[in-house]
Amino acid sequence: MKRNGSVRRVKVSADGEGVVSHAGLGMLREVAEDTGLVEALDGALADTYRGPWIHAPGRVLTDVAVAVADGADAITGIEVLGDREGIFGPVASMPTAWRVLDRVDADHLGAVRAARSLARERAWAAGAGPDLSQELAIDFDATITIAHSEKENAAATWKRTFGFHPLLAFLDRPQIAGGEALAGLLRKGNAGSNTAADHIAVLDMALAALPEHARPRPGDAEGPRVLARSDSAGATHAFAAACRKAGVGFSFGFPVDLRVQDIVDAVPENCWHPAIQTDGDLRDGAWVAEVTGNVDLSAWPAGSRLILRKERPHPGAQLTFTDVDGMRITAFLTDTAPGVVPGQIAGLELRHRQHARVEDRIRQAKDTGLRNLPCRAWNENAAWLEVVLMATDLIARTKLIAFADHPTLARCEVAAFRYRVLHVAARITHGARQVRLRLDRTWAWATAIATGWGRIRTAFT
Known part of the structure; x- marks a missing residue:
């Protein structure tokens, strides 16, 4: 076939020097170091070594997390850092990383979680924290991770697949x-x-992961406000009681059974109020109504409220027998008192509807190592899950500190963030007793990356 000459051919050779790709990973490694995550993990796993280590366990685990943030879905991904010692310094080999992961057994998993909590506290103090005068929302959800080979405790799932949940x-x-x-x-x-027991366990871990000053204080009306949100899977009496005991509000999806369907038929038309959008505008074709007085909620914590929502289904949606007169009916249960959330019941419905963002969080987590639990042993996969959570947090903290005023980078999903920031190419130069990393000046986001890198260093000084 004859070439048309539209693509210019360049001479290719493997003899470049002082060039580094994936240079943006250095930002994540510095965030892990500056927040104290590396040091805290060293302390958490120090007793798993019989003698001095060559590669500190905290550095090894965080390097695995950085590789996962870069897109690795197995421990071998740490090798992407290994041949860039000029910028990253010494990096452990894949067998060393595997051994460190294996050392995170059930006895040390809690210490690893405590190390992550300490790093979060330092990151928030450096500028990555939320506005604690506003309500903090913790979203709960489960997902299926498919196992493609025999792994400890992998089992058939409710979706007729095989793996973990x-x-x-x-x-x-x-x-x-x-x-x-x-x-x-x-x-x-x-x-x-x-x-319910699993939801309660995760609630306890989630609250422990917050800095102490951000945790709710039961009985203290002036303390931080925290809300637990979930779909109907979390709507159990035990989980609601645990939230109340911990001083956490709740907003749970509520199953629309025949009892609720009968209530829908009995709600007068003038009791349905328009739903609202995030910007405060009315949501076309959606209405909400409170039916707390029409159903027995005595088994739920005092102050629980049941709110219904009806909406015209989007084109192509499949209706169910619980839908009424061509309207999609959903319900949720909350213990938030009237007047606390702007917008009355429409505001409560908007707040609960925003729980759907957790689907995006899980989807991005699956793009960041959660799609595959690569180990055979249960404790190793449990440790891998913690590594995935570390990787997610490192990306979040980098965005919050470095790119808070750059929406193109702060609001892009992880795949785009890798392409724009983590995979930036650079050149290493030496002069005046300094090592310099020179980002590709033709890269569209080079200036933003360099500025953001400086903000990270300033935040922790």
């Missing part, structure tokens, strides 16, 4: 694409979606 909790941070990963519980594939 981890339950996750994310702190909603709408100013960036992707929330903060507070907690995750690795579970067998056949674990129930509405297992």
Whole structure:
């Protein structure tokens, strides 16, 4: 075939020097170091070594997390850092990383979580924290992670697949694409979606992951306000009681059964109020109504309220037998008192509807190592889940500190963030007793990356 000459051919050789790709990973490694995550993980795993280590366990685990943030879905991904010692310094080999991961057994998993909590506190103090005068929303949801080979405790799932069913909790941070990963519980594939004990365990871990000054104080009306949001899988009496005991409000999806359907038929038309959008405008074709007095909620914590929403289904949506007169009916249960959230019941419905953002958090987590649990042993996969949560947090903190005023980078999803920031090419130069990393000046986001890198260093000085 004859070439048309439209593509210019260049001479290719493998003899470049002083060039580094994926240079933006250095930002994540510095965030891990500056927040104290590396040091805290060293302390958490120090007793798993019989003698001095060559590669500190905290550095090894955070390097695996950085590789996962870069798109790796197995421990071998750490090798992407290994041949860039000029910018990253010494990096452990894949067998060393595997051994460190294996050392994170059930006895040390709590210490690893405590190390992540300490790093979060320092990151928030450096400028990555939310506005604590506003309500913090913790979103709970479970997802299926498919196992393609025999792995310990992998089992058949309710979706007729085979693998695991981890339950996750994310702190909603709408100013960036992707929330903060507070907690995750690795579970067998056949674990129930509405297992109250698992939700309570993840709630306890999520609250422990918050800095102490951001945790709710039961009985203290002046303390931080925290809300637990979930779909109907979290709507259990035990989980609601645990939230009340911890001083956490709740907003749970509520199953629309025949009892609720009968209530829908009885609600007068003038009791339905228009739903609202995030910007405060009315949501076309959607209405909300409170039916607390029409159903027995005595088994739920005092002050619980049941709110219905009806909406015209989008084109192509499949209606169910619980839908009424061609309207899609949903319900949620909350213990938020009247007047606390602007917009009355429409504001409560908007707040609950924003729980759907957790689907984006999980989707991005699956693009950041959660799609594959690569190890055979249960404890290694549980440690891998913590690494995925670390990677998610490193990206979130980098965005919050470095790119808060750059929406193109702060709000882009992880795949775009890798392309724009983490994979930037650069050249290493030496002069005046300094090592300099010179980003490709033709890269569209080079100036923003260099500025953001400087902000990270300033934030922790």
